Amino acid sequence: MSPPRLLVLGLAATLAACAPAAQTIESAATAPTPATEAVESVQPFVIAANPLAAKAGMDVLERGGSAADAALAVQTMLSLVEPQSSGVGGGAFLNYYDAETGKITIYDGRETAPAQASRTMFLDNAGQPLDFRAAVTSGRATGVPGAMAALAMLHEEHGALPWDGLFAAAIKTAEDGFTISPRLGRFLQIPFPQLSQPDAAEYFGRPDGTLKQAGDLLKNPDYAEFLRRLSATGIDALLKGSTAAKIVEKTRAAPLGGTMAMTDLANYRPVKREPVCGPWQVYRVCAPPPPSSGAAMIELLSLLDRTDIAERSPDDPQAWYLFAEASRLAYADRDAYFGDGDFVDVPVAGLLDPAYLDARAALIGAKAAEAVEAGTPAGAKVAMIDMTREPAGTSHFIVRDRQGNVLSITTTVESIFGSGRMVDGFFLNNQLTDFSFNPLQPNGDAAPNAVAPGKRPRSSMVPLILLDADGEFAGAIGSAGGNSIPAYVGKTLVAAVYWGMPMQDALAQPNLIARGNRIGAETELFDPAIVAGLAERGIVLVPGQGEDSGVHGVLIRKGKIDGGYDPRREGVVLIGR
Secondary structure: OOOOEEEOHHHHHHHHOOOOOOOOOOOOOOOOOOOOEEOOOOOOEEEEEHHHHHHHHHHHHHHOOHHHHHHHHHHHHHHHHHHOOOOOOEEEEEEEOOOOOOOOEEEEEEEEOOOOOOOOOOOOOOOOOOOOOHHHHHHOOOOOOOOOHHHHHHHHHHHHOOOOOOOOHHHHHHHHHHEEHHHHHHHHOOOOOOHHHHHHHHHHEEEOOOEEOOOOOEEEEEHHHHHHHHHHHHHHHOOHHHHHHHHHHHHEEEEEEEEOOHHHHHOOOEEEOEEEEEEEEEEEEEOOOOOOOOHHHHHHHHHHHHOOHOOOOOOOOHHHHHHHHHHHHHHHHHHHHOOOOOOOOOHHHHHOOHHHHHHHHOOOOOOOOOOOOOOOOOOOOOOOOOOOOOOOOOEEEEOOOOOEEEEEEEEEEEOOOOOOEEEOOOOOOOOHOOOOOOEEOOOOOEEEOOOOOOOOOOOOOEEEEOOOEEEEEEEEEOOHHHHHHHHHHHHHHHHHHOOOOOOOHHHHHOOOEOOOOOOOHHHHHHHHHHHHHHHOOOOOOEEOOOOOOEEEEEEEOOOEEEEEEEEOOEEEEEOOO
């Protein structure tokens, strides 16, 4: 087979993905817009946030591997080279399209609270919410990791190559070392509380006491050894035995030790779920159900379909105004009702009912609403006041194999570098801080996203798969970015579908996150005329804080692959022959 094409990364980064570790990976922010690639049969592709991870996945596909096989290679490499975003110590939502049956299945690998978790675990002795910076680095923050268990389930059902042959690239890179990329290097220079933790400080430390920088070589022999055991013994290497014991010890350690036990890890099971799907333009959009925000994502698209945004352009302030107001409505519903659907009733059907959507869309007036409140869809109880904080982090990647099977996966350790605590060369997640710290509403009612044993926290992750009218694969998209994820994905789909932009150009459009009364945006990327036009309509943009999106998307347009990576990160699109 011919080697895969690297379509959308700058030359320096292309060389770095294949070169010895001393080669620096350059930023992809100025990479050229790619040409689309004709589909002669079914071409495999990988879109990921780091060239080394994408190449590891493509190498598996070129050996005859399936999308499930390649995903394991991608994830284990991301855990090494992009540890600030995702890893084997975190969780994920997998959206899988089976080309033979046309069926979409959700593999829920979201972390769970330990069996001994209490609903007041994020309150101090006075009954007040813990300081957030202290909570995210605590042992209480870590949920039972589920990403690798979900990928193991996917591999068991859809793998083509043996499990023990899928980790060689990550093992070698961990042993030989890799060059710290500009993005990882930039995060190492920011005073995140996680970097002050002993594990992180030791891992990234230099002999002079400073932290490593972009261009430095980083080795991780502990991770290489863990991957060897994972390769030999399967998922039990993570959820049982010595690694599980270390996770328990690390999470129970002060300050603010947690309650995780060996049984929590051994008993973890990913959950197979039916997707939430809805019509949008010429597509059927499918997303994970709660605790994911997939239904809110479909609500946003459905609200936009009830406006004339498709008849406008990115140069029209009214287009961005419509996007902002529709976003505010969808976020208000998401914030009020969403939690783990196995524990609380989330009115998904009511939110997506056409009559309800008509009524919500009718609220978009000539000027921005002073306040946007949740609606009352069928099946809803009293709307809640959201008290959840979701820091940015996370990664998204997409894989298609030669059989046409596709995986769209959003994966995370929660905030940057997870909790800052490490085990066997990987970071532990701080996912339980995605729960509401206060378990009660001001009126005394239970919060839908309160902590409970075995419960999965609410997530903004929305890995999507799009089908055409015949039920064939038509596209996939998802993003990193905490509670900004639906806005990032929504903006990209607006530009790519409504406005007909090539995917790479759509991804480069400015981000605008309208949630409540704060409208965060990449103000420096918007034309001043757009900013002024929005202000006239009551939408005042403020510079975004942490609006660092990580969208990866692909559409099949007239038989051609139109894929792109977010220019704000170091992504790459690889297409095989």
